[in-house]
Amino acid sequence: TQLLEQSPQFLSIQEGENLTVYCNSSSVFSSLQWYRQEPGEGPVLLVTVVTGGEVKKLKRLTFQFGDARKDSSLHITAAQPGDTGLYLCAGVLSNDYKLSFGAGTTVTVRA
Protein backbone atom coordinates (compact mmCIF):
# COMPACT_ATOMS: atom_id res chain seq x y z
CA THR A 1 0.00 0.00 0.00
CA GLN A 2 1.15 3.51 -0.80
CA LEU A 3 1.71 5.94 2.05
CA LEU A 4 0.67 8.73 -0.32
CA GLU A 5 -2.32 8.19 -2.63
CA GLN A 6 -2.48 10.30 -5.76
CA SER A 7 -5.57 10.88 -7.86
CA PRO A 8 -6.41 10.68 -10.60
CA GLN A 9 -3.88 8.25 -12.02
CA PHE A 10 -4.32 9.65 -15.54
CA LEU A 11 -5.62 13.01 -16.76
CA SER A 12 -6.03 14.10 -20.37
CA ILE A 13 -7.25 17.61 -21.09
CA GLN A 14 -7.37 20.17 -23.88
CA GLU A 15 -4.98 23.10 -23.97
CA GLY A 16 -6.40 26.03 -22.01
CA GLU A 17 -8.36 23.92 -19.51
CA ASN A 18 -7.65 23.76 -15.79
CA LEU A 19 -6.71 20.65 -13.83
CA THR A 20 -6.18 19.57 -10.24
CA VAL A 21 -4.12 16.65 -8.94
CA TYR A 22 -4.58 15.38 -5.40
CA CYS A 23 -2.19 13.75 -2.95
CA ASN A 24 -3.68 12.23 0.22
CA SER A 25 -2.47 10.29 3.24
CA SER A 26 -3.59 9.24 6.69
CA SER A 27 -0.14 10.21 8.00
CA VAL A 28 1.14 13.62 8.99
CA PHE A 29 4.08 14.98 7.02
CA SER A 30 6.62 17.57 8.12
CA SER A 31 6.97 18.65 4.50
CA LEU A 32 5.67 17.69 1.10
CA GLN A 33 7.22 18.10 -2.31
CA TRP A 34 5.92 17.98 -5.86
CA TYR A 35 8.13 16.71 -8.66
CA ARG A 36 7.57 16.60 -12.41
CA GLN A 37 9.07 13.87 -14.54
CA GLU A 38 9.32 13.80 -18.31
CA PRO A 39 9.79 10.57 -20.32
CA GLY A 40 13.34 9.23 -20.14
CA GLU A 41 14.38 11.64 -17.39
CA GLY A 42 14.52 11.77 -13.63
CA PRO A 43 12.04 13.75 -11.50
CA VAL A 44 12.67 17.47 -11.05
CA LEU A 45 11.51 19.38 -7.99
CA LEU A 46 8.70 21.92 -8.53
CA VAL A 47 7.96 23.05 -4.98
CA THR A 48 8.26 22.22 -1.27
CA VAL A 49 5.52 23.07 1.22
CA VAL A 50 6.14 22.88 4.96
CA THR A 51 3.38 24.75 6.80
CA GLY A 52 -0.19 23.48 7.18
CA GLY A 53 -2.52 25.59 5.01
CA GLU A 54 0.38 26.93 2.96
CA VAL A 55 -0.30 27.97 -0.64
CA LYS A 56 2.51 28.47 -3.13
CA LYS A 57 2.23 29.72 -6.68
CA LEU A 58 4.66 29.00 -9.48
CA LYS A 59 3.42 30.87 -12.57
CA ARG A 60 0.27 28.89 -13.60
CA LEU A 61 0.79 26.21 -10.94
CA THR A 62 -0.74 26.53 -7.46
CA PHE A 63 0.25 24.16 -4.67
CA GLN A 64 -1.62 23.78 -1.41
CA PHE A 65 -0.69 21.90 1.77
CA GLY A 66 -3.64 20.78 3.88
CA ASP A 67 -4.21 22.32 7.31
CA ALA A 68 -3.53 18.97 9.00
CA ARG A 69 -0.43 18.35 6.80
CA LYS A 70 -1.91 15.08 5.52
CA ASP A 71 -2.80 16.13 2.00
CA SER A 72 -1.82 18.41 -0.85
CA SER A 73 -3.09 19.51 -4.22
CA LEU A 74 -1.58 20.84 -7.42
CA HIS A 75 -3.74 23.06 -9.63
CA ILE A 76 -2.71 24.09 -13.13
CA THR A 77 -4.51 27.02 -14.74
CA ALA A 78 -4.81 27.26 -18.53
CA ALA A 79 -2.76 24.12 -19.13
CA GLN A 80 -0.32 24.06 -22.02
CA PRO A 81 1.20 21.09 -23.91
CA GLY A 82 4.48 21.81 -22.10
CA ASP A 83 2.76 20.85 -18.84
CA THR A 84 2.53 17.25 -20.04
CA GLY A 85 4.35 14.86 -17.74
CA LEU A 86 4.21 12.65 -14.67
CA TYR A 87 3.52 14.59 -11.48
CA LEU A 88 4.75 12.99 -8.27
CA CYS A 89 4.08 14.05 -4.71
CA ALA A 90 6.60 13.04 -2.06
CA GLY A 91 6.45 13.56 1.68
CA VAL A 92 8.74 13.44 4.68
CA LEU A 93 7.17 11.93 7.78
CA SER A 94 7.52 13.86 11.02
CA ASN A 95 9.89 11.27 12.53
CA ASP A 96 12.02 10.69 9.44
CA TYR A 97 13.91 12.47 6.69
CA LYS A 98 13.54 10.05 3.76
CA LEU A 99 11.04 10.80 1.00
CA SER A 100 7.97 8.61 0.43
CA PHE A 101 6.57 8.97 -3.08
CA GLY A 102 3.05 8.69 -4.40
CA ALA A 103 2.40 6.58 -7.51
CA GLY A 104 2.10 9.67 -9.70
CA THR A 105 -0.44 11.30 -11.99
CA THR A 106 0.20 11.22 -15.73
CA VAL A 107 -1.01 14.50 -17.25
CA THR A 108 -1.47 14.89 -21.01
CA VAL A 109 -2.36 18.29 -22.43
CA ARG A 110 -3.60 18.11 -26.03
CA ALA A 111 -2.92 21.03 -28.38
Place this chain on the structure above:
Amino acid sequence: NAGVTQTPKFRILKIGQSMTLQCAQDMNHNYMYWYRQDPGMGLKLIYYSVGAGITDKGEVPNGYNVSRSTTEDFPLRLELAAPSQTSVYFCASSRPPTGVDEQYFGPGTRLTVT
Protein backbone atom coordinates in the same frame (compact mmCIF):
# COMPACT_ATOMS: atom_id res chain seq x y z
CA ASN B 1 28.27 20.80 -13.06
CA ALA B 2 27.09 17.51 -14.56
CA GLY B 3 24.82 16.92 -11.55
CA VAL B 4 23.95 13.24 -11.10
CA THR B 5 25.10 10.88 -13.84
CA GLN B 6 24.11 7.24 -14.31
CA THR B 7 25.45 4.51 -16.57
CA PRO B 8 24.39 2.56 -18.50
CA LYS B 9 21.17 4.12 -19.85
CA PHE B 10 19.75 0.76 -20.93
CA ARG B 11 20.68 -2.85 -20.19
CA ILE B 12 19.23 -6.27 -20.87
CA LEU B 13 20.27 -9.05 -18.50
CA LYS B 14 19.58 -12.75 -18.54
CA ILE B 15 18.19 -14.38 -15.42
CA GLY B 16 21.02 -15.16 -13.00
CA GLN B 17 23.48 -12.62 -14.41
CA SER B 18 24.97 -9.85 -12.29
CA MET B 19 25.69 -6.23 -13.02
CA THR B 20 26.58 -2.92 -11.40
CA LEU B 21 24.66 0.28 -12.04
CA GLN B 22 26.95 3.26 -11.74
CA CYS B 23 26.01 6.59 -10.15
CA ALA B 24 28.15 9.66 -9.62
CA GLN B 25 27.46 13.22 -8.45
CA ASP B 26 29.69 16.30 -8.56
CA MET B 27 27.73 18.50 -6.12
CA ASN B 28 29.59 17.31 -3.00
CA HIS B 29 26.33 15.95 -1.57
CA ASN B 30 26.66 13.69 1.45
CA TYR B 31 23.34 11.92 0.96
CA MET B 32 22.73 9.58 -1.95
CA TYR B 33 19.81 7.29 -2.78
CA TRP B 34 18.82 4.48 -5.12
CA TYR B 35 15.19 4.13 -6.20
CA ARG B 36 13.36 1.86 -8.55
CA GLN B 37 10.31 3.00 -10.49
CA ASP B 38 7.69 0.56 -11.73
CA PRO B 39 4.59 1.57 -13.72
CA GLY B 40 1.83 2.85 -11.44
CA MET B 41 3.95 2.36 -8.33
CA GLY B 42 5.93 5.57 -7.93
CA LEU B 43 9.51 5.45 -6.66
CA LYS B 44 10.57 2.91 -4.05
CA LEU B 45 13.74 3.44 -2.02
CA ILE B 46 16.23 0.55 -2.36
CA TYR B 47 19.28 1.78 -0.43
CA TYR B 48 20.62 5.08 0.78
CA SER B 49 23.86 6.50 2.12
CA VAL B 50 24.51 9.41 4.47
CA GLY B 51 28.20 9.62 3.65
CA ALA B 52 31.25 7.69 2.50
CA GLY B 53 31.42 4.32 4.21
CA ILE B 54 27.83 4.45 5.52
CA THR B 55 24.90 2.74 3.81
CA ASP B 56 21.48 1.56 4.94
CA LYS B 57 18.52 -0.37 3.57
CA GLY B 58 15.44 1.31 2.21
CA GLU B 59 12.00 -0.12 1.55
CA VAL B 60 12.94 -2.76 -1.08
CA PRO B 61 16.60 -3.84 -0.58
CA ASN B 62 16.34 -7.58 -1.34
CA GLY B 63 18.46 -8.68 -4.30
CA TYR B 64 20.63 -5.55 -4.25
CA ASN B 65 23.85 -4.37 -2.64
CA VAL B 66 25.57 -1.01 -2.46
CA SER B 67 28.89 0.48 -1.44
CA ARG B 68 30.01 4.05 -0.84
CA SER B 69 33.78 4.38 -0.86
CA THR B 70 33.81 8.04 -1.94
CA THR B 71 31.46 11.01 -1.60
CA GLU B 72 30.98 11.11 -5.37
CA ASP B 73 30.13 7.49 -6.24
CA PHE B 74 27.31 5.20 -5.15
CA PRO B 75 27.15 2.01 -7.26
CA LEU B 76 24.23 -0.44 -7.04
CA ARG B 77 25.01 -4.12 -7.48
CA LEU B 78 22.47 -6.69 -8.70
CA GLU B 79 23.43 -10.27 -7.95
CA LEU B 80 21.56 -13.15 -9.64
CA ALA B 81 19.17 -10.97 -11.62
CA ALA B 82 15.49 -11.95 -11.59
CA PRO B 83 12.58 -10.83 -13.82
CA SER B 84 11.12 -9.00 -10.79
CA GLN B 85 14.10 -6.62 -11.01
CA THR B 86 12.99 -5.35 -14.40
CA SER B 87 12.48 -1.67 -13.69
CA VAL B 88 13.83 1.84 -14.17
CA TYR B 89 16.49 2.69 -11.58
CA PHE B 90 17.15 6.23 -10.42
CA CYS B 91 20.02 7.52 -8.36
CA ALA B 92 19.57 10.77 -6.43
CA SER B 93 21.60 12.97 -4.13
CA SER B 94 20.96 15.76 -1.65
CA ARG B 95 22.57 17.81 1.05
CA PRO B 96 21.92 16.54 4.59
CA PRO B 97 18.12 16.63 4.52
CA THR B 98 16.16 18.90 6.80
CA GLY B 99 12.85 17.88 5.23
CA VAL B 100 12.86 20.73 2.74
CA ASP B 101 15.87 19.87 0.67
CA GLU B 102 15.65 19.00 -2.99
CA GLN B 103 16.77 15.61 -4.22
CA TYR B 104 18.60 15.75 -7.53
CA PHE B 105 17.93 12.78 -9.78
CA GLY B 106 19.97 11.18 -12.51
CA PRO B 107 18.43 10.29 -15.89
CA GLY B 108 17.82 6.67 -14.91
CA THR B 109 18.87 3.19 -16.06
CA ARG B 110 16.22 1.06 -17.77
CA LEU B 111 16.91 -2.58 -16.92
CA THR B 112 15.18 -5.59 -18.43
CA VAL B 113 15.76 -9.08 -17.04
CA THR B 114 14.66 -11.94 -19.33
